[in-house]
Structure formats: C-alpha cells, structure tokens
Amino acid sequence: MIQDLAIAVVLIGYAFGVLMTFGTVLTWVERKQAAVMSDRIGANRAYVRIPFTQVKLVWLGLFHGMADGLKMMLKEDFHPRTHDAFAYAIAPWIVFTPVLLVFAVVPFGGTLDPGRLVPALAGWFGGRTYPLQIARLDAGLLVVFAFGGLTIIGAMLAGWSSNNKFSMLGALRAGSQMISYEVVLALTLLGVVLIEGTVDLGAIARAQSGIVLGFLPAWGIVLQPFAALLFLTAAIAENKRIPFDLPEAESELIAGYFTEYSAMKMGLFMFAEFIEIAVIGALFTTLFLGGYNLPYMDDRGFSFPGGTTLALPHALVVVVQLGVFLAKVLAVCSFQILVRWSLPRFRYDQLLRFAWKFLFPLALANLSATAVVLWLAERA
Amino acid sequence: MKPYRRPRYWNAPAMSWYERAYIFEVTRGLAITGGVFLRNMWRWITGRKGALTTYYPEETRADYAPANRGKHILVQRADGRPQCIACNLCATVCPAKVIEIEAAFDPADPVHPKYPARFEIDYSRCVFCGLCVEACPEDAIRMLKEVPQLPTFDRGTLWLAKAELLAWNPRNDPAKR
Numbered sequence: 001m002i003q004d005l006a007i008a009v010v011l012i013g014y015a016f017g018v019l020m021t022f023g024t025v026l027t028w029v030e031r032k033q034a035a036v037m038s039d040r041i042g043a044n045r046a047y048v049r050i051p052f053t054q055v056k057l058v059w060l061g062l063f064h065g066m067a068d069g070l071k072m073m074l075k076e077d078f079h080p081r082t083h084d085a086f087a088y089a090i091a092p093w094i095v096f097t098p099v100l101l102v103f104a105v106v107p108f109g110g111t112l113d114p115g116r117l118v119p120a121l122a123g124w125f126g127g128r129t130y131p132l133q134i135a136r137l138d139a140g141l142l143v144v145f146a147f148g149g150l151t152i153i154g155a156m157l158a159g160w161s162s163n164n165k166f167s168m169l170g171a172l173r174a175g176s177q178m179i180s181y182e183v184v185l186a187l188t189l190l191g192v193v194l195i196e197g198t199v200d201l202g203a204i205a206r207a208q209s210g211i212v213l214g215f216l217p218a219w220g221i222v223l224q225p226f227a228a229l230l231f232l233t234a235a236i237a238e239n240k241r242i243p244f245d246l247p248e249a250e251s252e253l254i255a256g257y258f259t260e261y262s263a264m265k266m267g268l269f270m271f272a273e274f275i276e277i278a279v280i281g282a283l284f285t286t287l288f289l290g291g292y293n294l295p296y297m298d299d300r301g302f303s304f305p306g307g308t309t310l311a312l313p314h315a316l317v318v319v320v321q322l323g324v325f326l327a328k329v330l331a332v333c334s335f336q337i338l339v340r341w342s343l344p345r346f347r348y349d350q351l352l353r354f355a356w357k358f359l360f361p362l363a364l365a366n367l368s369a370t371a372v373v374l375w376l377a378e379r380a
Numbered sequence: 381m382k383p384y385r386r387p388r389y390w391n392a393p394a395m396s397w398y399e400r401a402y403i404f405e406v407t408r409g410l411a412i413t414g415g416v417f418l419r420n421m422w423r424w425i426t427g428r429k430g431a432l433t434t435y436y437p438e439e440t441r442a443d444y445a446p447a448n449r450g451k452h453i454l455v456q457r458a459d460g461r462p463q464c465i466a467c468n469l470c471a472t473v474c475p476a477k478v479i480e481i482e483a484a485f486d487p488a489d490p491v492h493p494k495y496p497a498r499f500e501i502d503y504s505r506c507v508f509c510g511l512c513v514e515a516c517p518e519d520a521i522r523m524l525k526e527v528p529q530l531p532t533f534d535r536g537t538l539w540l541a542k543a544e545l546l547a548w549n550p551r552n553d554p555a556k557r
Contacts (some may be wrong), residue, residue: 036424037417039432229403342413343406 007114007130015103015134018326022278023271024065026333030274032061033334034341072267080163080260087161092261092268094154098147099276105140106282107133107202109292109321110299116314131202132292132321140201141193144283145186148238151272152178155247158269159257170256173348174240174247180355181237181244187363188230191370192220192287205291209298215305217295220288226366228288230359235280236336237355239273243343246351281332285325289332292325437531444525449510451528452501452540453548455520461489462546464520466496470512478502479512499545503530504538524548 028043035042044061057063079088109132115122137143152175159171196204210218221228237244248256258269285291296304297320301312312320346354399405420430434441444450455463466483484497512521530538 033417036420036430037413039416039420039430041431041433041435044435338410338414338417342409 003114003125003128004130007112008134011130011132011134015108016100018108019100019103019275019278022329022333023275024069025062026274026277026337027065027068027270028062029330029334030337030340031064033337037338037341069267072264075263077263077265079262082163083260084161084163087157088260089265091154091158091161092258092265092272094157095151096154096268096272096275098150098154099272099279101147102144102279103282104134105137105143105201106279106286107131107205107291108282108325109133109318110206112318113314117318132318133202136200136202138198138200140204141189141199144201145182148185149178149182151276152182155257158261162257162260164260166253166255166259167257170247170249170253170259173249173253174257177240177244177246177351177355178238180352181234181359184234184355184359184363185231185238187360187367188227188234189287190367191224191227194367194370194374195223201286205286205293206298208290209293209296211296211305217290219290219295224288224366224370226362227370228284230363230366231288232280232284232332232335234355234359235284236339237351239276239280239336241273241277241336242340243345244351245345246348249345277333277336278329280336281329282325284332285328289328292321292328294320294324437529440527444527446525448525448527449508449513449523450526451524452512452545453522453524454499454542454545455522456546460546462496462499462520462542463518464496464499465492465518466494466499467517469515469517470521473511473515475509475511476505476507478506496542499542501540501545502538503528503540504535 032042034040042061043064044058046061046063046067047056047058048063048066049056111129112132113127113129115125115127135143155174155178156171159167159169159174162168192204193199196207198204204220208217208219212218212222216222240247247253248258253259258266261269294302296302299317300309301317302310304310423430457463464481466481468481468483471477471479471481478501480498480500480502481496482498483494486493486495489495508523510523513523528540532538
C-alpha cells in the first residue's frame with residue numbers, strides 16, 4: 001500500500017514537473033521559433049549573472065521565461081472597481097486547473113516494474129507493476145473531455161465578472177467557439193475509439209505498438225489520418241490560438257475575456273494556454289503517434305515486421321519511453337507554434353461556419369466510414 | 381433595421397475550388413514557413429548567422445548610407461586644433477538643445493583667437509537632424525555615417541566631450557583621400 005503511495009507521489013511529481021517545464025519552455029520556444037521563422041534572432045538579452053563574478057549566463061535567452069514570470073509576480077494586481085470579486089478571483093484557476101487535470105489520464109510511459117529497476121527494492125515491491133500514468137482510468141477519454149469542457153466556464157466567468165464590454169464579447173466568443181469545437185473534437189476521436197474498442201488511453205497507446213498491412217506501425221495517424229488532421233485543427237481552435245484566436249483578437253477586443261486581468265492572474269491565463277499546447281501535444285501523441293513507443297516497440301522491446309525481435313532491458317525501455325514521449329510532445333508543440341506563426345486569423349462567421357459546416361460533417365463522415373469498414377471487417 | 385448584407389464587388393477576388401478547400405493552400409503556407417525555419421536553423425547549427433537582423437550593440441552594420449547622419453565629429457586644422465570658432469550657431473539652431481560650448485581666448489593664434497574650451501553633445505537628447513552641420517559657417521562640425529556607440533547602462537556616458545569628438549582623424553577619412 002505504502003509502495004503504491006510512493007510510486008504515485010513520484011509519478012505526480014514527474015507529471016507536474018513536466019507540465020510546468022513545458023509551460024515555461026514553450027514561451028521561449030514560441031518566441032525563438034517565431035524569430036527563426038521570420039529571419040530574426042529572438043529574445044536573447046535576459047541573463048543570470050553568477051554572483052561575485054562578471055560571468056553572465058545567457059543560454060540563448062532561456063532566462064526570458066523566468067524574467068517574464070518574475071515580472072508577472074511583481075506587477076500591480078490591478079482590477080476594475082466594479083468587478084465581481086469572487087468570480088473574478090477564481091476564474092484564472094478554473095481555466096488553469098482542468099488543463100493540468102487532463103494530463104492525469106495520459107500515459108507518459110509503459111509499465112514500470114520497480115523491482116526489476118532497482119533490485120534492492122524487489123522484496124519491498126513484491127513484483128508489483130505500475131503503468132506510468134497518474135490515474136489509470138477506464139474512462140480516460142471521457143475524463144479528458146469532461147475536464148477540457150470546464151475551461152469554458154473559466155473563460156465565461158472571467159469575461160462576465162470583469163464588467164467590461166470587451167471582456168464580455170470575448171467571453172461570448174470563447175464560449176460559442178469552444179463549445180462548437182468540443183463537438184468536433186469528440187466526434188473525431190470516436191473513430192479511434194471504434195477501432196481500439198476502448199476509451200482507456202493506456203490501452204489505446206499499447207494497442208498502437210502492433211503492425212498493420214504487414215509493415216506499418218499501427219499508429220492512429222496510419223489508421224485514422226483524417227481524424228488526426230481534424231483533431232489537431234479542432235484542438236488548436238479549442239485552445240483559442242491563431243488562426244482561431246477570435247476570443248482574444250487583440251486588434252478588436254484588446255485581449256478578450258482577460259482584458260481586465262493583470263499581473264499573475266493574467267499570467268495564469270497565458271500559462272494555461274501554453275500548458276494546454278503541451279497537453280494537446282500529449283493527447284495527439286497518445287492517440288495518433290503511437291504514444292510513448294518508438295515504431296514497432298512495446299514494453300518488452302522491438303518486434304519488427306519481418307518477425308525479428310529485439311528484447312531490451314527494463315531500465316532502458318523505461319528511459320526510452322519517457323524520452324520518446326517528451327520528444328513527440330515537443331514535436332507536436334512545435335508544429336502548433338508553426339501553425340500559429342503562419343496562418344492569418346479567421347473572421348468570426350468563418351470560424352463558426354468552419355466548425356459546423358466543414359469540420360463537423362467531415363468528422364461525421366469519418367466516423368461513418370470507420371464504422372462501415374469495421375462492420376464489413378467483422379462480417380468478413 | 382435591415383439585416384447586414386456583405387457588399388459584393390465587381391472585382392471581388394474569385395478563388396478556385398483548390399484555394400477554397402483551404403487545406404492545400406494552408407499546407408503550402410506551412411511548407412514555406414517551415415522551410416524558412418529549417419533553413420535558418422541549419423545555418424545556426426552550422427555556425428553561420430540565420431537571421432537578417434543585426435545584433436546591435438555588439439554588431440553594427442557595415443552598409444550605412446554615405447549620407448547617413450550618425451556621430452558628430454569636430455574637424456581639425458592642420459595643427460590638430462579644432463576648426464570650431466565657438467560662434468554658438470550650432471548650439472542656437474539645435475532643436476533639442478543638446479550642444480554646450482564654452483568659448484575661450486587663445487592669444488597664440490591671432491587669426492582664430494576664439495576657440496571652444498568645452499564642446500559637449502548630449503546624445504541622450506540628440507535627434508540627429510543635422511541642423512548643426514548646416515548652420516556651421518566654418519565646416520567645423522560634421523556627421524559621420526557611423527552611429528555612435530551609445531547603448532549603455534549609465535546616462536552619464538551619453539555626454540560626448542571635445543576629446544571624443546576630436547578623435548576622428550581626417551587623414552584616415554576615405555572621403556578626403
């Protein structure tokens with residue numbers, strides 16, 4: 001029992017650390033990648049001076065994230081005189097917390113056998129194994145959508161409690177946009193759920209180490225390429241980033257629903273957005289990119305299409321899986337940032353039409369086609 | 381109130397189905413920006429510069445226009461003394477009032493008895509308009525095309541004094557060669 005608790009604490013600490021690190025580093029990645037894409041150098045002035053020396057550590061501007069965080073903490077927490085104090089104060093947390101909670105069901109590694117990892121503890125653990133996942137829930141995807149839907153409430157609360165017309169408009173836009181794209185998001189994933197026959201993210205990730213058509217890894221993006229595209233589109237819209245950033249639309253609405261927020265409360269909204277990039281990356285990786293595994297790899301090692309197998313030691317498997325998961329998530333995050341700095345913003349009517357008249361029917365078509373193919377395969 | 385109707389123009393741009401499908405054109409756009417990103421990253425990785433911008437105080441551009449109004453210099457006579465006669469015309473015409481001159485009497489030079497004992501320019505306020513150069517009757521003050529090395533953490537260093545302004549050596553001036 002106490003072993004379970006120890007492992008759970010370690011896993012939660014790891015996941016929390018990963019998310020916070022991603023949230024901070026992605027602010028730097030976003031600025032640097034945008035700079036490199038547009039022939040600039042990017043943020044590189046913040047430095048940490050080693051005390052009592054003149055050695056200034058710049059590290060390619062990595063400390064700008066720390067400088068930004070410090071600035072947010074030290075700024076005046078200004079709020080409008082007519083705001084609704086309670087709703088105003090809890091809104092950033094309602095946006096921020098569900099984003100973290102979603103990650104609880106995402107597996108970031110295969111099965112961990114602490115006894116094999118550290119032989120000295122083998123007796124204490126007694127052969128118990130743990131999936132590298134905070135909560136192994138059968139309802140994984142449902143939890144993702146349940147918590148993902150909660151952020152809408154935070155955005156609406158923020159806009160409503162600010163008592164500002166720009167905030168109100170931004171909140172209404174955010175509400176309708178996020179609800180619309182939530183539908184598309186869920187529908188695109190139903191195809192994956194149909195194929196795998198489960199909503200448990202761990203099982204979906206494990207099922208993707210198989211092989212289809214004799215040589216391709218059974219990744220979601222191979223089985224459901226269309227759904228992967230729709231999911232990524234809807235997820236970026238759900239995160240309210242360019243080209244779908246109508247709720248913020250700084251040229252029309254100042255900053256949308258967080259116009260009246262300042263200091264760390266505003267920082268929480270920004271931080272939630274950056275963490276959500278990472279969470280979307282993690283979900284996309286788990287559902288479509290084979291999760292934490294390299295192609296043809298599972299918890300025991302590699303099993304290539306030709307029938308050759310390559311068993312790996314347990315410690316190496318765990319390290320490789322953790323590293324591969326982070327690398328894949330970072331790649332998807334980088335792609336989202338590429339999209340954000342490439343595409344122009346939609347008009348609002350285009351945005352909703354895109355959701356309901358374009359993505360929604362396509363998602364439905366994808367679902368029906370998947371169902372028909374599966375039905376035929378079952379009959380055959 | 382009538383419902384809003386989006387106006388239709390006779391020359392409204394018509395998109396083909398290929399462009400209206402959005403996904404193809406978006407893919408093309410992402411390929412362009414992604415290509416630029418990869419190209420620049422490759423330049424950074426291989427030790428070259430992957431940016432068009434200048435890393436300013438450490439790095440200055442070599443291609444300032446010859447007519448660029450940059451750092452002020454005081455022209456020197458053959459014996460190395462400033463050509464300035466401390467007439468104060470530049471200080472008078474200066475819109476930002478950044479030039480301070482303190483005149484002095486030099487009995488050793490009867491042709492030019494008046495010379496500047498102090499000649500200081502406050503670059504924290506200078507607008508680089510070049511009116512001082514226009515106003516000078518003696519061609520004593522000019523502006524180089526190079527910009528002064530201004531970025532600093534200390535406002536006091538933004539005052540350039542006579543010694544600094546006379547540091548320009550006309551024998552190395554390509555314009556006079």
